[in-house]
Amino acid sequence: MAVISYIQAVNAAMREEMEKDEKVFILGEDVGEKGGVFKATEGLYQEFGEERVLDTPLAESAIAGVGIGAAMYGMKPVAEMQFADFIMPAVNQIISEAAKTRYRSNNDWTCPITIRAPYGGGIHGALYHSQSVESLFSHVPGLKIVMPSTPYDVKGLLKSAIQDEDPVLFFEHKRAYRLVKGEVPDEEYTLPIGKADIKKEGEDITVISYGLCLHFAMEAAEKLEDEGISTHILDLRTVYPLDQEAIIEAASKTGKVLLVTEDNKEGSLMGEVSAIIAEHCLFDLDAPVQRLAGPEVPAMPYAPTMEKYFMMNPEKIEKAIRELAQF
Amino acid sequence: MLNSVQLYPEKSNDELLSLLKEMWTIRFFDEKVDEFFAKGMIHGTTHLCVGQEVTATGPCAVIKEEDKITSTHRGHGHCIAKGADINRMMAELFGRSTGYCKGKGGSMHIADVEKGNLGANGIVGGGIPLATGAALTSKMKQKDEVILSYFGDGAANEGSFHESLNIASIWNLPVIFICENNQYGMSGSVKEMVNIEHIADRATAYGIPGKVVDGNDLIEVMNETHEAVKHARDGKGPVLIEAKTYRWKGHSKSDARKYRTREEEQAWKEADGIKRFRDLLISEEIVTEEAADNLRKEAKQEVEDAVKYAEDSPEPSIDTLMEDVYA
Numbered sequence A: 001m002a003v004i005s006y007i008q009a010v011n012a013a014m015r016e017e018m019e020k021d022e023k024v025f026i027l028g029e030d031v032g033e034k035g036g037v038f039k040a041t042e043g044l045y046q047e048f049g050e051e052r053v054l055d056t057p058l059a060e061s062a063i064a065g066v067g068i069g070a071a072m073y074g075m076k077p078v079a080e081m082q083f084a085d086f087i088m089p090a091v092n093q094i095i096s097e098a099a100k101t102r103y104r105s106n107n108d109w110t111c112p113i114t115i116r117a118p119y120g121g122g123i124h125g126a127l128y129h130s131q132s133v134e135s136l137f138s139h140v141p142g143l144k145i146v147m148p149s150t151p152y153d154v155k156g157l158l159k160s161a162i163q164d165e166d167p168v169l170f171f172e173h174k175r176a177y178r179l180v181k182g183e184v185p186d187e188e189y190t191l192p193i194g195k196a197d198i199k200k201e202g203e204d205i206t207v208i209s210y211g212l213c214l215h216f217a218m219e220a221a222e223k224l225e226d227e228g229i230s231t232h233i234l235d236l237r238t239v240y241p242l243d244q245e246a247i248i249e250a251a252s253k254t255g256k257v258l259l260v261t262e263d264n265k266e267g268s269l270m271g272e273v274s275a276i277i278a279e280h281c282l283f284d285l286d287a288p289v290q291r292l293a294g295p296e297v298p299a300m301p302y303a304p305t306m307e308k309y310f311m312m313n314p315e316k317i318e319k320a321i322r323e324l325a326q327f
Numbered sequence B: 001m002l003n004s005v006q007l008y009p010e011k012s013n014d015e016l017l018s019l020l021k022e023m024w025t026i027r028f029f030d031e032k033v034d035e036f037f038a039k040g041m042i043h044g045t046t047h048l049c050v051g052q053e054v055t056a057t058g059p060c061a062v063i064k065e066e067d068k069i070t071s072t073h074r075g076h077g078h079c080i081a082k083g084a085d086i087n088r089m090m091a092e093l094f095g096r097s098t099g100y101c102k103g104k105g106g107s108m109h110i111a112d113v114e115k116g117n118l119g120a121n122g123i124v125g126g127g128i129p130l131a132t133g134a135a136l137t138s139k140m141k142q143k144d145e146v147i148l149s150y151f152g153d154g155a156a157n158e159g160s161f162h163e164s165l166n167i168a169s170i171w172n173l174p175v176i177f178i179c180e181n182n183q184y185g186m187s188g189s190v191k192e193m194v195n196i197e198h199i200a201d202r203a204t205a206y207g208i209p210g211k212v213v214d215g216n217d218l219i220e221v222m223n224e225t226h227e228a229v230k231h232a233r234d235g236k237g238p239v240l241i242e243a244k245t246y247r248w249k250g251h252s253k254s255d256a257r258k259y260r261t262r263e264e265e266q267a268w269k270e271a272d273g274i275k276r277f278r279d280l281l282i283s284e285e286i287v288t289e290e291a292a293d294n295l296r297k298e299a300k301q302e303v304e305d306a307v308k309y310a311e312d313s314p315e316p317s318i319d320t321l322m323e324d325v326y327a
Helices: A008-021 A044-048 A060-072 A084-098 A151-163 A211-226 A244-254 A270-280 A304-310 A314-326 B011-036 B055-060 B076-081 B086-092 B128-138 B157-172 B199-206 B218-233 B262-270 B274-283 B289-310 B318-322
Strands: A002-005 A024-028 A054-055 A076-080 A112-118 A144-146 A168-173 A182-183 A197-201 A205-209 A232-236 A238-240 A255-262 A290-294 B068-070 B147-152 B175-181 B211-216 B239-244
Touching: A008 A024, A008 A044, A008 A168, A008 A182, A008 A255, A024 A060, A024 A168, A024 A255, A044 A054, A060 A076, A060 A084, A076 A151, A084 A112, A112 A151, A144 A151, A151 A168, A151 A182, A168 A314, A197 A211, A197 A244, A205 A211, A205 A244, A205 A314, A211 A232, A211 A255, A211 B175, A232 B147, A232 B175, A244 A255, A244 A270, A255 A270, A255 A314, A270 A290, A290 A314, A290 B211, A304 B318, B011 B055, B011 B086, B011 B274, B011 B289, B055 B076, B055 B147, B055 B218, B055 B239, B068 B128, B076 B086, B076 B211, B086 B147, B128 B147, B128 B157, B128 B175, B147 B274, B157 B175, B157 B199, B175 B218, B199 B211, B199 B239, B211 B218, B218 B239, B218 B274
Parallel strands: A024 A054, A024 A076, A076 A112, A112 A168, A144 A168, A205 A232, A205 A255, A255 A290, B068 B147, B147 B175, B175 B239, B211 B239
Antiparallel strands: A002 A182, A144 A238, A197 A232
């Protein structure tokens, strides 16, 4: 097994799918010769040519919309939004068109598009290069939203997303791109969309999270292990639709649940996770469900002190787990 | 007063010299920012307008103080040209509490209500509808103010550009759309992203005048903007001006500029608009070489002073993170 970075996993998944299936192509801003701002598409233009790796004008609505049209008529586009923050002009196409294509066409038309976008903070990107946008879409049946935490999950899930017969939003944490490394099998594999994954077995506290925050939770859990607090960690991986069964099982196991997201708390998808637990696990709970999230401000500020305060980290999670353990 | 060329509006010798100094200030400001980014003393990312000083200074030099502008992610020059205090600008880039956005915004988000700058903008094309809306206010309140909307060639492919031009045209709004065509939207050459020679030609589609100007010729930029402003102030509606220019540096700090040749860069540098205006003032005997050098040194020193101001300013307190979300 090779150890690769999160972004290498993104790149490898696209390369393999492009090699396998001629219908797969990439479109987005600077994805061609430049290989993307974060180098997610590096080498693909050189390998597959300009017919299959398309540099687009700055026109996010059209990147999504053209991709959706191509998908409806038989291609498998992978559209890149340069930053998740830039997806806003494309929201109409994604929600009004991609999500509803199958339902409104009596299942005649499908929309097998994958839309990738780097989200999240921690790279000093300030207001418009740091946002978490998942909860804008996690209320829209017809869409699937994948937010992986490890290179293994990235590769397996991105391949599944590209192969999927429905539109998938694939949000990659940009701070994880080079920070997070992990083992990936040499042989081909895919992972199922819609399935959460237990990243650590534990007995006392359940932490449910996704993306970069998952790693912070793992770090906190490791530290607390020495103090005799055993943490069970569930990685949602697909944040819409949620894996209810896995959530119920993980919450019931310990009876004390901490939900962690970088997004701001009110209206984040953790509210939905919490509701699932409230509906199904009332008599298994030993403490109120806790949410640890970003502050209620419009976007991540620029000043280093403020960004640091905003960002999730292992210390915040450790404190929250400890408090829950003492409840 | 200039003799060899006609300049509208007429400017006194002192005013001409202050325009020259302002362009130097813009250049030195961004060169200093570049230096500090390279040293890791300013973090995040930044977009420098070195080489585009004329298109920042020229249009702002023909409007009144109460007129407004909207700016872009590459906005330091626009801010300075509209009268911003470079101390507070530099402090913002350092993420300090004395900055224009109290450290929350950074490079891409400098707004200055006092000077009529509605703001730089981290979203490409984000400011164009705002300028159009400000022009609507001006018209509704019969304010006799015009709005300058700066944006780049990349933004001219966003829907917001097309939607705004149409609305400004049908409602006859006093807005001047200034496209700084610096030849590249990140790695995307305008030759590949636009299938017409001049972006200004798009004006025809919206029934408004479109002008192409040499973005390194301050006199031409000012004269054409002056005419456009007069047109708008007379109630004849919007104008689109396309200034051909060039950003000498990369798109942002992480850009190796592989998509263009060093020869092309050199050719544009030789057409430097600041040098051209300086030479004009010397040949007209408005300034001696020595006095011009002194002016240049003054501008450089003021930028150094701004750095000192920024370095001496306190970091914002965490409490301020939650401020300014609602009224």
